[in-house]
Amino acid sequence: MDSVERMIVDSDSSVYIGANSFSTGSHGKQDTLVIKLSSTYTQVWGKYWGGTEEETTGDMTVSSDGVYIAGNTQTPSMTNGDRDLFILKLSKTDGSNLFAQLFGSTSFEYAVSIKISSGSIYVGAYSGSSTWSAGGADFIILKLDASTGAKQWSRHYGGTNNDLVAD
Numbered sequence: 001m002d003s004v005e006r007m008i009v010d011s012d013s014s015v016y017i018g019a020n021s022f023s024t025g026s027h028g029k030q031d032t033l034v035i036k037l038s039s040t041y042t043q044v045w046g047k048y049w050g051g052t053e054e055e056t057t058g059d060m061t062v063s064s065d066g067v068y069i070a071g072n073t074q075t076p077s078m079t080n081g082d083r084d085l086f087i088l089k090l091s092k093t094d095g096s097n098l099f100a101q102l103f104g105s106t107s108f109e110y111a112v113s114i115k116i117s118s119g120s121i122y123v124g125a126y127s128g129s130s131t132w133s134a135g136g137a138d139f140i141i142l143k144l145d146a147s148t149g150a151k152q153w154s155r156h157y158g159g160t161n162n163d164l165v166a167d
Contacts, residue, residue, distance in 0.1 A: 002033070005057040013039035016067055020061035023047065029096075030054040032071050034090060045095040049088055058085070058111035058125075065146070066090060066098055070111035070123050073102070085111035085125050087142075087149055101149040103142060119146050127156070 006018035014036055023031040031050030034057075038044050049055065050073065058070045069088040090097040103109060113124035122145040144151045 001040055006060040008062050009058060010062050010092075014044070015041065016060065016062055018057040020056050024066060024164075030056065032057045032069060032088070032143060034060070034067060034088075034095065035098075036067075036092070036095060047090060047095040049097070049100070059114045061114050061116055063116045063146070064091070067092055067095075067116055068116060068121060068127075068146075069108070070114035071112055072109070085109045085123070087111075087114070087121065087123060087144060089146075089149060099149040101144065101151075103154075109140070114118070120144065120152065121146050121149070 002019055002021045004019045005015055009014045010016065015039070017033075018034040019033040019035070021031050026155050027100040031048045032055045033046065033048050035046040036044040046121050049069075055073045058072060060069045062065065062068070063160040069086075069090070071086050071088070073084055073086055087099075087101045087102075087103070090096065091098055109124055109125055109127045111125045112115055115122045121142075123144065124139065125142065126139045140154055140156045143155045144150060145152060
């Protein structure tokens with residue numbers, strides 16, 4: 001069963017849908033699916049992204065230069081451990097992949113929120129890694145360059161119990 005996780009209406013009335021898909025066309029067990037509809041609700045494009053295992057859509061945002069998706073992957077060839085987070089930037093015109101960045105540790109990371117401001121991407125996530133965690137799961141914030149996806153910095157926050165972030 002496919003599930004819609006996020007839907008955004010752009011300033012030109014285009015509709016962007018971020019979903020999780022088990023359908024034919026996906027690369028593995030479950031992939032991230034992004035669909036663009038025109039202002040008259042006809043499909044302009046649809047793109048799958050993922051590997052051989054599960055990829056899920058965490059959050060999505062749209063700016064003048066692209067569609068940004070924060071999600072999670074369990075595909076072993078794409079992770080450092082249990083579950084890592086990914087950031088995608090797709091072209092608004094044709095859905096082509098402008099960049100894909102992976103971030104993670106030997107434990108789990110889970111993307112929850114993505115925002116764009118002043119040429120930067122801000123991602124809210126949480127992690128069970130001892131690298132980023134003081135105990136339990138702690139929340140992390142990543143700042144990335146919106147043009148390249150290069151990490152500018154990351155910060156972690158939390159105590160000895162679970163400290164999670166929400167959108």
